[in-house]
Amino acid sequence: MDKYKTNTAFNKWFSSIKLEKLSSPIFERIFAFDKYQKKLSFFRALQIFLHAINEEKESFRDMDTAFVSKELQKETGIDSISYSQLSRVLPKMDSEILLAIFNQLLSQDQKKMPVNKRNSLYLIDSSTFPLNKNLYRWADFRKTRSGVKLHLRLCFMDNEHLYPDDFTITNAIEHDTNQLEVLVNQPEATYIFDRGYLDFERMDNMHWQGYFFVTRIKKNTNVHVLETLAVSKGESIISDQMVALGAQNYLTSRFRLVTVQDQKGKNFQFITNRFDCSSTEIAEMYKSRWQIELFFKHIKQHMTIKKNFSRSKEGVINQLILAMIASLLTYLIKLETKTRSSIFQIKRLFHYLMFQPAGKWIELLVPT
16 A cells, blocks of 8 residues: 555546546647646646536535635645636537547556456436526527436446446437437447337347347337247246337347336336347346436436536536546546445545545555
8 A cells, every 4th residue: 555655535536547648639739728728737627627526516616615725725736716717717628638538547447347248238328417598598408498418328347337438418409319329339249228219220230230239119019929939937037039020111130029027017028139148137138227327316416417517518518528537537446446335435435535645545445
């Protein structure tokens, strides 16, 4: 633990971000940002906004007030900052730089815990963030509400190891299915998504292009049973069938339909092109989709996403990207320490120990 003695938990959390190792074009954008900012360099702005998101600050004024803390002044190298300066800087932060930082952290995640077809799933879903119509007219949604939508791909290995792997941000009016092709880009991976994304032609294209999927079918889906497979007795599996979906004018490829009954007697039907797994494994794959709902709940409740700092489109988008970066920074601590603590527990400990030597934080996380 010697290497952590003089390093604070605050600096330890940020240490995975290495701006100097970003590509030359991205580094040139950082240089251009710093050239026109007298007080806030890009890295200092990054520290302030990531700290604000992780600490659930409510506004630019709340961030401004936080600098009464001598510890925060010391860590950031800034004695004070006005809320008006912060309000100007957030929209000016180049989102391409932020995305490059996200991908840098993602590469570190994947290096520490390699992903393959057997040990992971990709969970896909979206979540809408409603906005005031009068203040955010640019964010098309409904007649009385504005909003933005985060379309997310979450890499899921197990309930302890999951993290945002890719995402897009659109106005809330955008339909989820329009973003599915953007998020489905890793051949031989298995994608889990709900029936709102169901599209027969797209399923066929995914199948032909080497992508695997598990999703639910709608109640009115036309199912043509081609073969009935054996099912183990005593399980919740009602049936396991080879089927084609659709009307006579368009039938899908040969897929697998697994019907499951829950403890309340309700039936669920899962369609997939994974033929190498048991019916129980297919049901468990879809069950993991709940984890992306929990992730959305986490970022909304514990990472200042319901309260937008900025009213501009650029500011709102940057805040969402920063939230994704913050979640990867915390997950990297989990991987490094091999802790059994949840992301929320790691974050809670960080709140109380951020200005203490990092060793105190790490020692509480490392399994004994």
